Amino acid sequence: MTTVAAYAAPAAKAPLERTTIERRAVGEFDVLIDIKFAGICHSDIHQAREGWGKATFPMVPGHEIAGVVSEVGPGVTKYAVGDRVGVGCMVDSCRECDNCRAGLQQYCAEGPVWTYNAVGKDGEPTYGGYSEKIVVDENYVVRIPDGLSLDVAAPLLCAGITTYSPLKHFGVGPGKKVAVVGLGGLGHMGVKIAHAMGAEVTVLSQSLRKKDDGLRLGADHYRATSDPQTFEDLRGTFDVVLNTVSAPLDFAAYLSLLRTEGAMVNVGLPEEPVRIELSAIFGNRRVLTSSNIGGIPETQEMLDFCAEHGLGAEIELIGADRINEAYERVLNSDVRYRFVIDTATI
Ligand SMILES: [Zn+2]
Numbered sequence: 248m249t250t251v252a253a254y255a256a257p258a259a260k261a262p263l264e265r266t267t268i269e270r271r272a273v274g275e276f277d278v279l280i281d282i283k284f285a286g287i288c289h290s291d292i293h294q295a296r297e298g299w300g301k302a303t304f305p306m307v308p309g310h311e312i313a314g315v316v317s318e319v320g321p322g323v324t325k326y327a328v329g330d331r332v333g334v335g336c337m338v339d340s341c342r343e344c345d346n347c348r349a350g351l352q353q354y355c356a357e358g359p360v361w362t363y364n365a366v367g368k369d370g371e372p373t374y375g376g377y378s379e380k381i382v383v384d385e386n387y388v389v390r391i392p393d394g395l396s397l398d399v400a401a402p403l404l405c406a407g408i409t410t411y412s413p414l415k416h417f418g419v420g421p422g423k424k425v426a427v428v429g430l431g432g433l434g435h436m437g438v439k440i441a442h443a444m445g446a447e448v449t450v451l452s453q454s455l456r457k458k459d460d461g462l463r464l465g466a467d468h469y470r471a472t473s474d475p476q477t478f479e480d481l482r483g484t485f486d487v488v489l490n491t492v493s494a495p496l497d498f499a500a501y502l503s504l505l506r507t508e509g510a511m512v513n514v515g516l517p518e519e520p521v522r523i524e525l526s527a528i529f530g531n532r533r534v535l536t537s538s539n540i541g542g543i544p545e546t547q548e549m550l551d552f553c554a555e556h557g558l559g560a561e562i563e564l565i566g567a568d569r570i571n572e573a574y575e576r577v578l579n580s581d582v583r584y585r586f587v588i589d590t591a592t593i
């Protein structure tokens with residue numbers, strides 16, 4: 248066991264504070280990672296405040312982890328000391344179900360072991376990336392290509408894969424029209440990735456406040472959803488609507504923007520049930536669906552894609568003493584576009 252410094256929420260809704268946690272000894276197939284950067288994802292806040300139901304405390308959030316391998320177990324074959332690596336939302340799964348065998352560990356039949364606010368196979372609570380070091384089985388670690396710096400790579404481990412996976416799954420590429428709803432941490436990566444895939448990209452945002460950013464990030468068009476004319480003009484336009492907003496929306500209005508058999512994919516997870524009329528999808532065999540991160544092989548594919556296209560996240564780097572302030576700013580949509588903690592400050 249190793250004692251490492253971390254930032255933890257001691258109880259639901261309590262401010263995060265500096266503490267120490269124990270990391271397990273490096274096992275046969277484990278790597279010890281010196282964490283360099285950890286992104287702040289909106290879901291960290293949902294969980295630290297029990298917005299998604301009962302949670303375990305103390306909680307060390309963080310599932311956008313970038314660092315360097317500092318020790319490997321004797322059975323490790325994929326990584327060596329000094330390798331630049333990442334860890335995302337999960338650190339283990341059953342490895343035997345159909346989904347695990349297909350590389351879809353995020354949909355493991357037994358449920359994956361989440362990076363924090365979960366229980367590991369050793370029966371101990373898992374603690375996330377707001378800490379100095381983490382021990383992870385090599386099969387749940389991905390390689391960060393040399394072309395990506397670690398600070399802008401960290402958010403790719405959740406925001407990047409969460410948007411890449413559904414865009415890929417629904418065939419986004421040249422000739423396709425994609426709408427990205429919301430230009431936040433997820434949305435800004437959705438724009439970059441859909442553009443790099445060759446699609447025509449429209450941002451749908453409440454106002455035109457971030458229009459210049461959206462166009463700079465790769466959007467072809469930028470429309471305000473507060474203007475009813477937007478929905479009139481864009482009716483039946485898109486192959487894919489990628490909704491990154493976790494607040495409830497008027498789903499019927501957004502579904503009307505899809506072409507026949509187009510898909511609206513929801514990657515934000517509202518804290519309350521949503522209600523829609525099936526008539527919104529009935530007429531045109533439209534698809535209303537959702538998507539949760541991506542598997543380990545696809546996460547590696549996404550990182551390689553991002554390196555090839557020079558895509559990192561747009562970040563605001565902060566010291567750990569500003570985590571609580573950052574949470575408030577995320578809730579107020581006041582970040583362009585991802586806070587990343589410099590874990591040397593923990
Ligand atoms: Zn996340």
Ligand SMILES: [Zn+2]
Pocket residue numbers: 340341342343344345346347348352354355356357358
């Ligand atoms: Zn499984």
